[in-house]
Amino acid sequence: MIRHAITLACVAALGLATATGASARPIEEDEIEKGEESIKPDMGYxxxxxPNRFAGSFIRVADEEDIAKYQEARAAAFAAAVEEYEKDYARWQRRMESQTATDNPPEEPVKPTEEGFTYASIEQFFAxxxxxxxxxxxxxxxxxxLEELKPGTYIWYGPVFYGVKQGYLGQCYCMGTIKFEVKPGVVTxxxxxxFAMPRWEEDRGAPVPQIKENSGLNGFVVELPQQSGELVYDMPxxxxxxxxxxxxxxxVGKINNFYRQMIARIAPIDGVIAYDRDQVIDLKAQSAEGE
Structure with missing residues (x-):
């Protein structure tokens, strides 16, 4: 129940109600041991x-089904905004009819338009x-x-996550990051x-030494990586x-800082990503062009 309460709080904070299209579901080891959870053939993991307690966000790259879901959710949100406007406008009319010459007239509500309607970006929708x-x-x-989610291509948005008492906090890799594929029925x-793959010691930028999350009795400290290390892919x-x-x-090049956190970038990774000042260099694409 606590897990579901936190999930609902996160969704409410985004202002998307039941909408978000990429919600991951955490799985714990004892659930696997007891047979309460298993690796499903149609889901991604x-x-x-x-090296310490960690947190962050991924963005699933939208496919055609996702785009349709996003458009449907946006249309529903716009319809709700129009409905709320109509209620506000009716109240405004009643107040205007009751005004005397000495009263200050209330401000007329502004009808929402498709062009001016503010809604979460599609990237945020699938974060x-x-x-x-x-x-x-x-x-x-x-x-x-271990997170269960819809298969697809996922962008590592960075160590940005939701704190129950603080809202979103952390560091966005909006100036350069990586993506990878999550296939169905297998653990990615x-x-x-x-932590270990990027060469942090060569491209520190302005790292945050730690992120303090204040929920619970003592909260949690999330330490960010400071240097590269030996890659370990051991499975339990x-x-x-x-x-x-x-x-x-x-x-992956520059992406939107929709959580409005400190902007950073992932450090260079051999054969994957490098930088020329603030420009992202796709080393794989560069290598392919040279062949």
């Missing part, structure tokens, strides 16, 4: 590890967060997370790549019999 709670397992000082094993015994794949990563 992201497994990742970190989903994980952590710092609902850890899959804690083993030898390593924290692991990121291992510790989000509870998932060892499940099919898994280590994804191929691709560069």
């Amino acid at each position: 992201i497994y990742l590890t970190a 989903t967060s994980f952590g710092p709670t609902f850890v899959y397992s804690k083993d030898g000082g390593t924290y692991a997370y 094993n990121l291992g510790n790549s989000l 015994a509870t998932l060892a019999s499940q099919p898994f794949v280590i994804p191929e990563f691709f560069a």
Whole structure:
């Protein structure tokens, strides 16, 4: 029940009610052990590890079905805004009819228009967060997370997540990041790549030493990576019999800072992403052009 309450709070904070199209569902190790959860053939899974409690957001790249769902949700939200306007306008009319010459006339409500209607961007609509709670397992000082979500291509938006008492907080990799494919029926094993793969020591920018999340009794501290390290893709015994794949990563250019957090970028990754000042260099595309 606590998990569902937090999820609903996150959705309400986005102002999307029941809308968000990429909500991930965390799975914990004891649920796998007890047979309460399993790897489903039609769902995607992201497994990742970190040296400490971690959190962040992914954005699923919208397909045709997603675009239709987004347009439907936006149309419903616009219809609700028009309905609310009509109620406000009726109240305004009644007040105008009751005004005396000495009263200040109330401001007339503005009718919403399709062009001027403000709604979440499609990227925000298909964004989903994980952590710092609902850890899959804690083993030898390593924290692991397993998230069930819709298969597709996912962009690593960065260590931005929802704090129950604070709203969204963290750091957005809006100036350069990576994406990867999540296939159905298999565990996409990121291992510790989000920490260890980028060369943080060469491109620090303005890193946040830690992010303090204040929910619960003592809250949580989310430490951000400071240097690269050895890549580890070990799978826990509870998932060892499940099919898994280590994804191929691709560069992603600048993206919208829709959570309005500190802007940063992922550090350079050999063979994937580099930078020329503030310009993202797609090393795979560059290599393909040179062949």
